[in-house]
Amino acid sequence: MIKTWISAFRLRTLFLSLACIMMGYFLASANGYKNSIIFSFCLLTALFLQILSNLANDYGDSVHGADHDGRKGPKRAVQSGKITKEQMKIAIGIFVGLSLLSGISLLYFSYEVIGFYGVVALFTLGIASIIAAITYTNGKKPYGYAGLGDISVFIFFGLVAVCGTYYLQAGLPDLDVILPSISCGLFSVALLNLNNMRDIDSDMVAGKKSIPARIGFQNAKFYHLFIILSAFICLISYSYMHNAAISNYIYLITMLPFILSLVKIFKTDDKQSLDPLLKVTSLSTFVLVILFGLFL
DSSP, rough: OOHHHHHHHHHHHHHHHHHHHHHHHHHHHTTTOOOOOHHHHHHHHHHHHHHHHHHHHHHHHHHHSSTTOSSSOOOOHHHSSOOOOHHHHHHHHHHHHHHHHHHHHHHHHHHHHHHHHHHHHHHHHHHHHHHHHHHHTTTOOOGGTOHHHHHHHIIIIIIIIIIIHHHHSSSSSSGGHHHHHHHHHHHHHHHHHHHHHHHTTHHHHOOOOOOOHHOHEEOOOOOOHHHHHHHHHHHHHHHHHOOOOOOGGGGGGHHHHHHHHHHHHOOOOGGGGGGGHHHHHHOOOOOOOOHHHHHH
């Protein structure tokens, strides 16, 4: 049972959540703002929210029929019957509570940095994040089934995660972090797009109008290429604008796994073969952010 729950948490997606928070922290540290307690609670809250999103997705796709025997990806917990719908509902409630507890603790330790109005603003964003995590595939009109998942992921994993982490450290907004935050948002969208490309057939049967389901599998490949290129262009532009030394561009070595993934994507029509690329994308983004941050 423990292995089943760990599988339901979808650990390979968690590296991406950590990467987005770390990007904000690295940018703040480079400008002289560093608070390890705030950073720790940022990471913890992001992990709880990501797991919440994964569990809610598992439940929602099972209820709405996107997870069925014809689906190309790994069997989900509720779909396989290893976890009942009632058990998953309880788990979702637990992680809503953990997300709130961690988020409130984060705001408590951040109060002196961001003040009352900052706390109110970020608390509102936190509630919005929880709602977004649950309603992606749940409710009468889940927005993920309307093809709005990419926009949501871009906003919450990119702009909110990176800029929010920076703000919690620095106590003030900074437009200078926009390009890196856009980059993180795009890499997050790339992960979702891979997932949706893999599941395009079952999504279309269930009426889930993801971007690949709307534009077709072949066009989704070019959409993926656009996302990855744009993400790297944002980072390269940031480095260039800050007169970075050659050593600062070391993060570009992570282009290799992305290029190899793109080659595989364009060569195959086998949706199932895309599944291993989810882990590659998540881990590559994580390594990219570390290299980017360490050499800022």
